Every structure is written in structure tokens, then in C-alpha cells.
Amino acid sequence: MSKEQVISKLIPVFRQYGYEGTSLAMLSKATGLGKASLYHYFPKGKQGMAEAAMNHIALHFEETVLQSLQEPGSPEVKIVRMCKALANFYDRGKNNCFLAIMSLGEAGRLFHDRVKQRLEIWIEAISKVLIEAGIKPEIAWRRSQDAIGEIQGALMLVRILNEPEIFMRILNNLPWKLIQ
Amino acid sequence: MSKEQVISKLIPVFRQYGYEGTSLAMLSKATGLGKASLYHYFPKGKQGMAEAAMNHIALHFEETVLQSLQEPGSPEVKIVRMCKALANFYDRGKNNCFLAIMSLGEAGRLFHDRVKQRLEIWIEAISKVLIEAGIKPEIAWRRSQDAIGEIQGALMLVRILNEPEIFMRILNNLPWKLIQ
DNA sequence: GTCTATACACCGATAGAC
DNA sequence: GTCTATCGGTGTATAGAC
Numbered sequence: 001m002s003k004e005q006v007i008s009k010l011i012p013v014f015r016q017y018g019y020e021g022t023s024l025a026m027l028s029k030a031t032g033l034g035k036a037s038l039y040h041y042f043p044k045g046k047q048g049m050a051e052a053a054m055n056h057i058a059l060h061f062e063e064t065v066l067q068s069l070q071e072p073g074s075p076e077v078k079i080v081r082m083c084k085a086l087a088n089f090y091d092r093g094k095n096n097c098f099l100a101i102m103s104l105g106e107a108g109r110l111f112h113d114r115v116k117q118r119l120e121i122w123i124e125a126i127s128k129v130l131i132e133a134g135i136k137p138e139i140a141w142r143r144s145q146d147a148i149g150e151i152q153g154a155l156m157l158v159r160i161l162n163e164p165e166i167f168m169r170i171l172n173n174l175p176w177k178l179i180q
Numbered sequence: 181m182s183k184e185q186v187i188s189k190l191i192p193v194f195r196q197y198g199y200e201g202t203s204l205a206m207l208s209k210a211t212g213l214g215k216a217s218l219y220h221y222f223p224k225g226k227q228g229m230a231e232a233a234m235n236h237i238a239l240h241f242e243e244t245v246l247q248s249l250q251e252p253g254s255p256e257v258k259i260v261r262m263c264k265a266l267a268n269f270y271d272r273g274k275n276n277c278f279l280a281i282m283s284l285g286e287a288g289r290l291f292h293d294r295v296k297q298r299l300e301i302w303i304e305a306i307s308k309v310l311i312e313a314g315i316k317p318e319i320a321w322r323r324s325q326d327a328i329g330e331i332q333g334a335l336m337l338v339r340i341l342n343e344p345e346i347f348m349r350i351l352n353n354l355p356w357k358l359i360q
Numbered sequence: 361g362t363c364t365a366t367a368c369a370c371c372g373a374t375a376g377a378c
Numbered sequence: 379g380t381c382t383a384t385c386g387g388t389g390t391a392t393a394g395a396c
Contacts, residue, residue, distance in 0.1 A: 001379095021200040021285035024372060036374075037380050045373065096284075103340045104276075104284070105201030116340050145337060145346060150326075153333030157325060160283045160296050166325060181361095204390060216392075217362050225391065 003041050006031050007056045010049050015096050019050055019107030047110060050102065054111065057098045058118055065089055069125050075133035079175045082126070086151065086171060093158040093167025100152055122148060126178070133179055147178055183221050186211050187236045190229050195276050199230055199287030227290060230282065234291065237278045238298055245269055249305050255313035259355045262306070266331065266351060273338040273347025280332055302328060306358070313359055327354055 009031045013022050024035045024046060031038065042048035068081040090097070099118055102111045123144045130140035154170040157163070189211045193202050204215045204226060211218065222228035248261040270277070279298055282291045303324045310320035334350040337343070 016285075018198065018200065018285040020198065023370080025370080033379090034381055035372085036382085039373070040379060099340070100336055101284070103336070104281070105196075105198040108339070112340070116342075119337075119340050142349070145341075146330075146350070149333030149337050149346070149350065150330055151333065152336045153329030153331065156280055156283070156332045156336075157299075157329050159288070160279070160292070160299050161325075162296075166329070169322070170326070170329065203388080205388080213361090214363055215390085216364085219391070220361060226389095 001031075001033075003052075004056070006033070006038075006041055007049075007052050011053045011057065011098075014050055014053050015098060015101060018101050018104065019046075019110075020105050022046070050107065050111070051114075054098060054102060054114065061089065061118075061122075066122070066125050069129050075129045076175060076179055078129050079126075079178050083171045083174050087168065090151075090155060090167065093155060093164040095155075096159065097152060097155055100155070119148070130178060135179075143178055147174055150174070150177075181211075181213075183232075184236070186213065186218075186221055187229075187232050191233045191237065191278075194230055194233050195278060195281060198281050198284065199226075199290075200285050202226070230287065230291070231294075234278060234282060234294065241269065241298075241302075246302070246305050249309050255309045256355060256359055258309050259306075259358050263351045263354050267348065270331075270335060270347065273335060273344040275335075276339065277332060277335055280335070299328070310358060315359075323358055327358055330354070330357075 010027055013026050013030045017026065024038065027038060027046075027049060028035050033041075038049065039045060042052060044051070065082055065085045068085040069078045071078070071081065073081065089095070099115050101107070103115050108115075123141065126144035126147060127137070127140045130143060131137055135143070150170050151167075151174075154167045158167045190207055193206050193210045197206065204218065207218060207226075207229060208215050213221075218229065219225065222232060224231070245262055245265045248265040249258045251258070251261065253261065269275070279295050281287070283295050288295075303321065306324035306327060307317070307320045310323060311317055315323070330350050331347075331354075334347045338347045
């Protein structure tokens with residue numbers, strides 16, 4: 001089994017149970033590998049596994065969500081494309097956000113800088129498209145923050161209320177909120 | 181030391197480290213009581229402590245945030261009053277939301293029903309004020325959900341970006357977003 | 361009520377055989 | 379590369395003296 005395959009089996013566990021709620025026993029079961037085998041792939045242990053998971057997801061995010069903002073088209077087209085990519089990325093609201101998960105508790109302490117960096121990259125990417133649409137930079141930055149906040153809030157609501165439609169509704173309204 | 185005093189010392193620990201990230205050793209240190217003494221107050225152990233913390237916060241929430249919607253005044257006044265109460269309740273964005281914390285991982289499994297109930301009470305309370313302002317019930321419910329989503333998203337952004345102004349900005353914009 | 365001492369399971373991590 | 383066996387530490391929880 002390749003390391004990438006292992007990582008993709010680790011991700012759902014961290015996503016569901018959080019960093020501290022995930023044990024090596026769970027990761028062992030999810031991958032079918034013994035604990036010691038996991039240490040062969042990840043000498044830094046649980047922290048290394050979480051880092052690898054985060055990097056894997058960050059790459060996937062870049063290739064889908066961020067990429068959707070860079071392909072050709074008008075700002076409106078780009079934003080709509082991003083929303084479609086986000087619906088897939090968060091599995092229509094059923095996925096927790098990995099960044100949000102890794103910003104809490106002990107994980108927050110361990111990974112704060114990386115998490116913050118990733119979030120800022122996303123804000124920056126949306127912001128750039130808004131500026132391209134003629135919106136002033138400060139306003140663009142604020143609106144991008146607000147949009148990501150709405151997405152994160154919607155994910156929290158879905159998690160608690162079990163109503164994925166909330167996430168899709170927010171996503172559908174995002175384009176005109178961003179561009180107006 | 182009264183049980184209420186003990187509970188108020190447990191809360192910040194759960195809030196910062198999450199349910200699974202919090203150990204009895206931490207709670208012991210925070211309260212100044214030995215582990216066995218904590219079991220005197222909370223025979224159900226850590227779960228009982230988290231429940232007590234949640235109940236305590238729920239009561240405080242009712243007495244401040246929900247109460248602000250029930251005191252006399254126009255719908256606009258009530259919403260503005262709620263936003264002020266929220267700024268205090270979440271310490272201007274520096275506090276994590278206890279419901280959000282308790283909706284993750286093992287805590288999510290243990291407390292899901294109670295958390296969901298609390299969130300719905302809040303949505304209902306805002307919704308009622310919007311209906312009073314002449315907004316149609318389905319729209320009122322949706323807008324209340326959205327508002328709470330924005331608040332939660334803002335708290336997540338503040339946590340990661342270390343910029344409490346984001347939370348206050350969202351709060352300032354809430355009244356006209358809700359009433360329009 | 362609060363303590364010390366402790367039970368026992370599980371944690372993350374490692375050694376070393378194969 | 380994967381395993382079994384095991385380490386030291388910590389987790390939650392309890393017993394029982396005071």
C-alpha cells in the first residue's frame with residue numbers, strides 16, 4: 001500500500017473524531033496496518049499523520065477549489081465554479097472542515113501557523129477575483145472573510161442540525177453576496 | 181466551595197481544550213480540588229462535569245442573550261440588544277462557542293441531542309422577533325439560521341486569524357441583515 | 361468534603377523478529 | 379514493510395482514611 005493510500009484512510013478518522021479524539025488504535029483499524037507499521041510511514045507518529053493528512057487535503061483543495069478561481073472566465077463564473085467545487089469538497093456539507101478541526105485544543109497549538117496560512121491563502125484567492133471584478137481591495141478582503149465565515153458557520157449548523165440543505169443554500173447565495 | 185463555583189472554574193478548561201482534550205488532571209488543577217473531590221460533586225465523572233458546564237452556560241445564555249429578545253421594544257431594538265449581549269457572551273469573539281465545542285468528536289456523540297435542542301431554541305427565539313417585524317415565518321427561520329451561522333463562522337475565523345474585530349464586524353452588521 | 365493511594369484500561373511510541 | 383510484544387506514562391474512575 002502506498003503512503004498516499006494510507007493517508008487517504010487516515011483522513012476520515014481525524015475529520016470525524018478530531019486530533020485528540022483520534023487514537024492510534026483507530027488509525028490502525030482504519031488502515032488495516034499495525035501501529036508499528038504506521039510508524040514506518042510516519043516516524044513522527046500521530047502528529048506526523050495529522051500533518052500528512054492536512055497536506056494531502058491542502059493539495060486537494062488547491063487542485064479543486066483554488067484552481068476553480070484561476071481557470072479562465074469572468075469573476076462571476078469563477079465564483080460560481082468555486083461554489084460547485086466547494087459542494088464537492090465538503091461533500092454537500094456532510095464533511096467537517098479539516099482546518100476547523102485542526103484549530104481546536106492541542107491540535108490548535110501544534111498546527112496553528114499552518115492552519116492560519118491556509119486560511120489566508122483562501123481569503124487571498126477569493127479577494128483577488130473580487131478585485132478583478134472592480135471591488136476595492138479592503139472591501140474585497142472583508143467580503144472574502146465573510147464568505148468563508150458563512151461557509152464554516154454553515155458546516156457547524158449542518159453538523160448539529162443534520163440539515164445539509166443549509167450548506168447548499170449558503171453556497172447558492174454566495175456568488176451574488178460576493179459580487180453583488 | 182459551592183458547586184456553582186466549581187462549575188464556573190471547569191468551563192474555561194472545556195472551552196479551551198474541548199471535551200476530549202480536557203483531562204481530570206486539568207480540571208483538578210483549575211478548581212484546586214483533587215480528582216476524588218470532583219467526583220463528590222459530579223458522580224458521573226467527566227461527562228457529568230461537561231453536562232453541568234453546558235447547563236450553566238445555557239442558563240447564562242438564557243438570562244442574557246435570549247432575555248434581550250424578550251424585554252420590551254421594537255424588533256430592531258431587540259435584535260440590537262441581542263448583539264450587545266452576544267458581544268459580552270462571547271467576550272468580543274475571544275470565547276469559543278460551547279455548543280460548537282460539544283458538537284465534535286466523542287462529545288458530539290454524547291451531547292448531540294442537548295446541543296441540537298439548544299441551537300433550535302436560539303433559532304426559534306430570533307425567528308419569533310423577525311415574525312413580529314412582519315417577516316414571513318419560513319424566511320424568518322432561514323434568516324435566523326443564517327445569522328447564527330455567521331456568528332459561528334466568525335468565531336472560527338477569530339480563533340484562527342486572531343482578529344476579534346471580525347466578530348464585532350459581523351455582529352454590527354447583523355441587525356440590518358436580519359430586519360433589512 | 362477533601363485527601364492519598366491505587367486500580368486498570370488505554371495512550372503514544374519503540375524494540376526487534378521475520 | 380509488517381508483525382507481536384512491550385515500554386512508560388496518563389487516562390478515568392474508586393477505595394477508604396480523615
